[in-house]
Amino acid sequence: MALSARNRLSGTVQSVETDGLMAExxxxxxxxxxxxxxxxxxxxxxxxxxxxxxxxxxxxATEVMVEN
Amino acid sequence: MALSARNRLSGTVQSVETDGLMAExxxxxxxxxxxxxxxxxxxxxxxxxxxxxxxxxxxxATEVMVEN
Amino acid sequence: MALSARNRLSGTVQSVETDGLMAExxxxxxxxxxxxxxxxxxxxxxxxxxxxxxxxxxxxATEVMVEN
Amino acid sequence: MALSARNRLSGTVQSVETDGLMAExxxxxxxxxxxxxxxxxxxxxxxxxxxxxxxxxxxxATEVMVEN
Amino acid sequence: MALSARNRLSGTVQSVETDGLMAExxxxxxxxxxxxxxxxxxxxxxxxxxxxxxxxxxxxATEVMVEN
Amino acid sequence: MALSARNRLSGTVQSVETDGLMAExxxxxxxxxxxxxxxxxxxxxxxxxxxxxxxxxxxxATEVMVEN
Structure with a gap:
């Protein structure tokens, strides 16, 4: 199974904050x-x-902006 | 000057490919x-x-997904 | 392997048009x-x-709009 | 009145959950x-x-990914 | 016919540049x-x-950022 | 400091509504x-x-749609 999204950054969950429908x-x-x-x-x-x-x-990739 | 976008990942440009209106x-x-x-x-x-x-x-942040 | 994106619609590719960096x-x-x-x-x-x-x-899911 | 967004999928609302500012x-x-x-x-x-x-x-259309 | 997208800014087309699949x-x-x-x-x-x-x-609205 | 995002519309904050993790x-x-x-x-x-x-x-710019 492969996804077209180009960016996949591996890491470790530092915090999860759930609030009703949404979570950060x-x-x-x-x-x-x-x-x-x-x-x-x-x-x-x-x-x-x-x-x-x-x-x-x-x-x-289309969601990534670049800052100089 | 500050932007509400939560994610800012610093790095070095490895390649730029321009093709008409769009660039990668x-x-x-x-x-x-x-x-x-x-x-x-x-x-x-x-x-x-x-x-x-x-x-x-x-x-x-609303553009970032999580993969398990 | 699971992705947080809520929408996954199965189907068959009807056409692919590639043009430089982008494809439809x-x-x-x-x-x-x-x-x-x-x-x-x-x-x-x-x-x-x-x-x-x-x-x-x-x-x-945050990318989906609703039209009445 | 027409919108440039290419995808319009008709259906019936199965559930609505409202929680403060956001709704699913x-x-x-x-x-x-x-x-x-x-x-x-x-x-x-x-x-x-x-x-x-x-x-x-x-x-x-730019918000749609493809999974194989 | 109404769309859930909150922002609708009226104006006049100043330029259109079409290049293959994409246009600006x-x-x-x-x-x-x-x-x-x-x-x-x-x-x-x-x-x-x-x-x-x-x-x-x-x-x-979820696509709009704020800059200070 | 410059950002690749093409659209920057200046204005004045009319209202802010904060609700848990999200704000409008x-x-x-x-x-x-x-x-x-x-x-x-x-x-x-x-x-x-x-x-x-x-x-x-x-x-x-890729987040902006056009309505006729």
Missing amino acids: VEIELDADQVVTAVITSGSVDRLGVEEGKELSAVIK | VEIELDADQVVTAVITSGSVDRLGVEEGKELSAVIK | VEIELDADQVVTAVITSGSVDRLGVEEGKELSAVIK | VEIELDADQVVTAVITSGSVDRLGVEEGKELSAVIK | VEIELDADQVVTAVITSGSVDRLGVEEGKELSAVIK | VEIELDADQVVTAVITSGSVDRLGVEEGKELSAVIK
């Missing part, structure tokens, strides 16, 4: 950089996202 | 992870994006 | 509805997307 | 596939989205 | 501000987008 | 047009977004 997940990448994802609480439950879990942040 | 930029992050951005060629010119340049990939 | 893929869903995806040509190659192939359109 | 709407398409949309509660009110209502899920 | 449309809003949209060339044709035409830029 | 910000543009942004409450705090503040709505 902070993922610490290998190089001390942190990625924050806002996903539905339903997906947090379905994937069993919790502190310390290893997973990846996935991002479609 | 590969940014190597500090930990050997690579982020691909699809932006307009107009922005590549305006920001002077070129191989070897240090810049950041910027991503709104 | 039309996927016919089971109920005669068609979904069009614009992805990079790199992903078309990597996933072997071609006419007649069975695959899924995947969409993050 | 599940739309059952004709072929038993379900699409989940996360929109603002303001839009749920303005459009009168409720269980049993017929409406369409609308998605810009 | 610049829309001049009433207050001299310009909005650039990247849509498919297919949608440019279907909607008859051309210089001087009055239309609206439509944006889902 | 209404920005009045110079020509009486209003843009609504849904961002995280964390960003509202970090940027000090409040009624009357002058700031810009920033939008990536």
Whole structure:
């Protein structure tokens, strides 16, 4: 199974904050950089996202901007 | 000047491929992870994006998915 | 392997048009509805997307609008 | 009135869950596939989205990924 | 017919540049501000987008960032 | 510091509604047009977004649709 989204950054869940329908997940990448994802609480439950879990942040290339 | 987008990953431009209106930029992050951005060629010119340049990939948190 | 994106619509590739960096893929869903995806040509190659192939359109819930 | 978004999938609202600013709407398409949309509660009110209502899920083609 | 997307900014098409699958449309809003949209060339044709035409830029609220 | 996102619309914050993780910000543009942004409450705090503040709505061109 492969997904067209070009970006897959592996890391460890640093924090999960669930609030009603939405949840904010902070993922610490290998190089001390942190990625924050806002996903539905339903997906947090379905994937069993919790502190310390290893997973990846996935991002479609057209959603990435560049800052100089 | 600050932007609401929560994710800002610093790295170095590994490649830039411009093709008509669109361009694909590969940014190597500090930990050997690579982020691909699809932006307009107009922005590549305006920001002077070129191989070897240090810049950041910027991503709104609602655009980030999580994969288990 | 599971992805937080809530929407996964299975279908058959009806057409693929590649043009430089970008590609347009039309996927016919089971109920005669068609979904069009614009992805990079790199992903078309990597996933072997071609006419007649069975695959899924995947969409993050925050990207879906509703029309009345 | 026409919109540039290429994808318009007609169906029936299966559930609406409103929680503060955000709402999650599940739309059952004709072929038993379900699409989940996360929109603002303001839009749920303005459009009168409720269980049993017929409406369409609308998605810009650049937001659609492909999974093999 | 109403769409859940909260933002609808009316203006006049200042330029359209079509290049293969993708097109870049610049829309001049009433207050001299310009909005650039990247849509498919297919949608440019279907909607008859051309210089001087009055239309609206439509944006889902979750796609808007804020800069201070 | 420059960002690849092509759209930057300056205005004044008309209202901010924070609800748990998410916040809805209404920005009045110079020509009486209003843009609504849904961002995280964390960003509202970090940027000090409040009624009357002058700031810009920033939008990536690939997120803009066109309506005829």
